[in-house]
Amino acid sequence: MKEMLFGKTLSGLREITGAAGWPAYTARQIADWLYAKGAGSFGEMTNLSLKVREALAEKYVLGIFPPAKVQTSADGTRKYLFGTASGKFIETAMIPEGDRITVCVSSQVGCKMGCLFCMTGKQGFQGQLTAGEIVNQIRSIEEAGRVSNIVYMGMGEPFDNLEEVLTSLEILTAPWGYAMSPRRITVSTIGIIPAMKTFLEKSEAHLAVSLHTPYDEERRQLMPVQVAYPIAQVVDEIRKWDFSHQRRVSFEYIMFRDFNDTPRHVRELTRLLNGLSCRINLIRFHPIPGTPLLGSHEETITSFRESLNNKGILTTVRASRGQDIYAACGLLSTRELLKKE
Amino acid sequence: MASGKMEEAVMRPVTLIRNEEISPRVHLISWRREDDFLPGQVVKLALGEGETPRIYSLCSGNREEEMAVLFNVREEGSLTPRMAALRPGDRLYVSAPYGTFLGDEAPAWWIASGTGIAPFYSMFRSGLGSHHLLVHGVRYLNQFYFGEELQREMGSRYVRCCSREGDGEVFQGRLTAWLQQQASFPSGTRYYLCGNPLMVVEARDILIAGGVPWGDIVAEIYF
Numbered sequence: 001m002k003e004m005l006f007g008k009t010l011s012g013l014r015e016i017t018g019a020a021g022w023p024a025y026t027a028r029q030i031a032d033w034l035y036a037k038g039a040g041s042f043g044e045m046t047n048l049s050l051k052v053r054e055a056l057a058e059k060y061v062l063g064i065f066p067p068a069k070v071q072t073s074a075d076g077t078r079k080y081l082f083g084t085a086s087g088k089f090i091e092t093a094m095i096p097e098g099d100r101i102t103v104c105v106s107s108q109v110g111c112k113m114g115c116l117f118c119m120t121g122k123q124g125f126q127g128q129l130t131a132g133e134i135v136n137q138i139r140s141i142e143e144a145g146r147v148s149n150i151v152y153m154g155m156g157e158p159f160d161n162l163e164e165v166l167t168s169l170e171i172l173t174a175p176w177g178y179a180m181s182p183r184r185i186t187v188s189t190i191g192i193i194p195a196m197k198t199f200l201e202k203s204e205a206h207l208a209v210s211l212h213t214p215y216d217e218e219r220r221q222l223m224p225v226q227v228a229y230p231i232a233q234v235v236d237e238i239r240k241w242d243f244s245h246q247r248r249v250s251f252e253y254i255m256f257r258d259f260n261d262t263p264r265h266v267r268e269l270t271r272l273l274n275g276l277s278c279r280i281n282l283i284r285f286h287p288i289p290g291t292p293l294l295g296s297h298e299e300t301i302t303s304f305r306e307s308l309n310n311k312g313i314l315t316t317v318r319a320s321r322g323q324d325i326y327a328a329c330g331l332l333s334t335r336e337l338l339k340k341e
Numbered sequence: 342m343a344s345g346k347m348e349e350a351v352m353r354p355v356t357l358i359r360n361e362e363i364s365p366r367v368h369l370i371s372w373r374r375e376d377d378f379l380p381g382q383v384v385k386l387a388l389g390e391g392e393t394p395r396i397y398s399l400c401s402g403n404r405e406e407e408m409a410v411l412f413n414v415r416e417e418g419s420l421t422p423r424m425a426a427l428r429p430g431d432r433l434y435v436s437a438p439y440g441t442f443l444g445d446e447a448p449a450w451w452i453a454s455g456t457g458i459a460p461f462y463s464m465f466r467s468g469l470g471s472h473h474l475l476v477h478g479v480r481y482l483n484q485f486y487f488g489e490e491l492q493r494e495m496g497s498r499y500v501r502c503c504s505r506e507g508d509g510e511v512f513q514g515r516l517t518a519w520l521q522q523q524a525s526f527p528s529g530t531r532y533y534l535c536g537n538p539l540m541v542v543e544a545r546d547i548l549i550a551g552g553v554p555w556g557d558i559v560a561e562i563y564f
Contacts (some may be wrong), residue, residue: 112538112564116545116555124539125564160564195395218439224541224560227442228383228396290546292555 004063005056006034006139007132009167010176022052032057033178038139039271042065063132066140067092075212084109084133087144088126090155090222091277092137095321102149103205105137107165108156113190115210115223117254118258120155129156131167138172152187156325159187159195169203190225191234200241207243208281211251213260214268235272244277254283255304257298266307279314286323349499350396352387352434356489358407360427364483367425367456369400371409378403378438380467381460386410388423390429395420398535398561399438402466408427413485414513420536442533448472449531452544454516455479457536457563462487470495478502478512485511485536517539520547528552534560549564 007014013027029047033039041055068089069081078094079311084107093104111121137154138147150172152158158165165187171177172185182204189196190210194297200207211231213219219226243249251273255261269280287293296304308315363369363510380403385394388543416424427433444451444464451461451473458477464470479485482503491499500512500519505507507513517540526532532548534541541560549555 112562114538114541114545114560114562121538121542124537124542124544198393220441220559221556224562227440227561230441290550292549 002059004130004132005030005060007130007135007167007171008034008065009131009170010174017137020052020055026052028176029197034062035171035177036179063136064140065133065136066210070142073322073324077139078143079322080137082137082140084127084129086127090133090137092141092154092161093144093322094141096143097319101143101146102150103138103141103143103147104151104154105134105306106154106156107134107152107158107161111156112160113157113223113225115225117192117212117256117285117288117291122288128161131164131171132163135171135178136170136193138178148184150185151208152185157190159189159192162195162198164182164200166202170207171326173204173247181297186248186250188252190223191229191231191334192225193229193234193237196234197237204247206248206250207238208250208252209238211253211280212256214265214272215300218260222340232272235276238278239276249276249278250279252281254286255301256283257294257296257300259293261296261300261304263307266311268302269308270311270313273313279316280308282315282317284320286315286320323341352385352390352436352463354390354432355435357427357429357431357433359409359429360425362425363411363486366414366425368414368488369409369413370424370427371401372433372435373407374388374401374408376408376437379409379443380469381441381443381502382438382440382466383460383462384410384438386424387434388420388427390434394434394436398402398442398459399463401463403463404468405466408438411456411462413456424482442535442559444469448527448529449474449529449533450526451475452516452520452532452534452536453477454536454540455484456467456486457540457561460535460561462491465491465494470498472498473559474498474502476502476503476516476519477538478519480505482508483513484513487494512535515535517543517547520544520551523551524542526551526553530557532558534558536563538562538564 010027010031013030017026033045039045042053045053062291067080068083076096080092082090088109090106091110095102108128111120114121139165145341172180173182185205186208186210187205216230219231238249282301303337305315305317357372359371361369383396383398386397387394392409399408400411401407401409412421414421434516453461461475485501502512502516504515512519532553533545541562545558546560
């Protein structure tokens with residue numbers, strides 16, 4: 001099977017061109033075609049010699065895949081379904097809002113984390129995505145070239161696939177790649193501390209952490225990862241980093257009725273995040289099949305937000321988008337997987 | 342006394358005492374116990390100073406002289422093939438035990454797949470098990486680690502499920518199939534799940550569909 005070229009960094013391309021004995025500038029030219037110019041074939045790379053193009057085509061495939069399926073919501077949100085080489089499916093969501101186009105990308109096929117509220121976890125873990133497969137979710141959608149923001153909040157836990165995620169971030173932000181500002185990219189984690197530290201060292205993208213309850217016992221019930229990486233320890237690590245300037249840290253908080261939406265939780269959240277420059281995003285829960293959890297009432301969400309804002313923690317409620325097309329991650333690909341089985 | 346809170350991960354050198362392949366490509370390694378711990382807790386483990394550690398459940402009793410962990414050798418892994426090659430006298434680095442996946446005397450079902458049996462074996466070796474049902478799911482019969490001892494000591498409270506082989510004595514099928522065949526799940530019981538993520542998710546769904554309050558389910562995943 002031929003190796004994919006899309007997803008290689010400039011240094012990776014230099015290794016290829018160096019080994020082939022091609023001029024040093026060839027790597028930069030290839031990167032330019034792959035990323036900035038968005039070439040769809042080796043034939044389009046016209047400033048490379050024919051010999052180089054033929055040699056590339058002999059050893060590599062470009063590694064660009066169109067989506068297998070697209071659904072559009074009444075609110076303009078799009079859900080793209082991409083097939084993987086192993087016959088699985090990953091999901092990508094495109095969320096338009098005014099001038100902004102945000103793309104929510106997947107980092108794994110399925111997920112290992114087993115969170116109680118998550119549909120992706122019900123597929124189990126089926127594989128890692130390569131950096132190319134991650135970036136392809138931005139490159140191969142209809143809105144390619146107009147994407148203003150990227151969030152790693154689709155299927156999978158990005159920090160369980162750290163190397164490929166960091167490579168994808170390099171391609172998205174490097175001058176030889178897509179040259180996006182890292183301030184327009186957010187990577188979301190459930191809090192795998194060693195990988196989070198590496199990410200904070202090596203990338204300048206924003207960080208989002210799935211919090212969902214400040215209490216240890218409750219978080220263990222929702223998220224098995226709490227056993228290995230308690231949220232208090234995650235927050236302690238975050239305190240070591242500077243989020244007071246351009247880089248942001250936010251905490252995701254899905255609102256579950258009569259579970260994590262009480263004044264007691266406001267008080268404990270305030271205590272946990274005291275003095276940290278951060279924001280909280282409250283998320284409405286849209287029940288998945290078989291879940292014992294219910295979403296909080298709208299008035300509870302509003303009052304929870306106001307209470308946190310009054311305590312000095314900037315808190316917003318995330319708009320629900322694309323509900324008519326299963327935009328919540330995992331629903332669409334699980335349906336495709338079941339259909340296939 | 343060991344705490345449930347994870348302390349700053351100070352990695353200490355320890356000397357390996359034992360490295361036993363207890364089943365094909367599954368090793369139990371141990372070193373001298375220097376910490377108190379609570380059965381069910383984990384340690385971080387690395388082979389070199391400054392290496393990113395991995396987390397392993399302790400797989401020994403909390404009054405035993407040695408601390409042990411159980412692991413599968415993953416050929417593509419960066420750590421386990423090297424761990425499997427360790428010899429007595431070699432050095433490794435471990436953190437103090439921590440974690441909140443803790444067992445106690447209260448009635449519970451311990452549900453494990455593969456090497457996910459480690460924390461439950463630690464609980465068993467720490468004197469728990471009289472009010473507990475241990476359900477262990479594996480692919481092959483030789484993967485019932487500590488099977489003879491558990492069979493002898495726990496008797497009918499030790500349920501073995503084997504998905505790819507049978508011997509007339511074990512349940513032939515997946516652990517989740519055994520759970521689905523249960524007429525009911527006792528109330529006032531905690532359900533502990535440990536093992537591969539898909540088993541944890543599927544077993545949890547079965548328990549919840551069977552009427553177990555989700556607050557009574559506590560899970561640990563291996564990733």
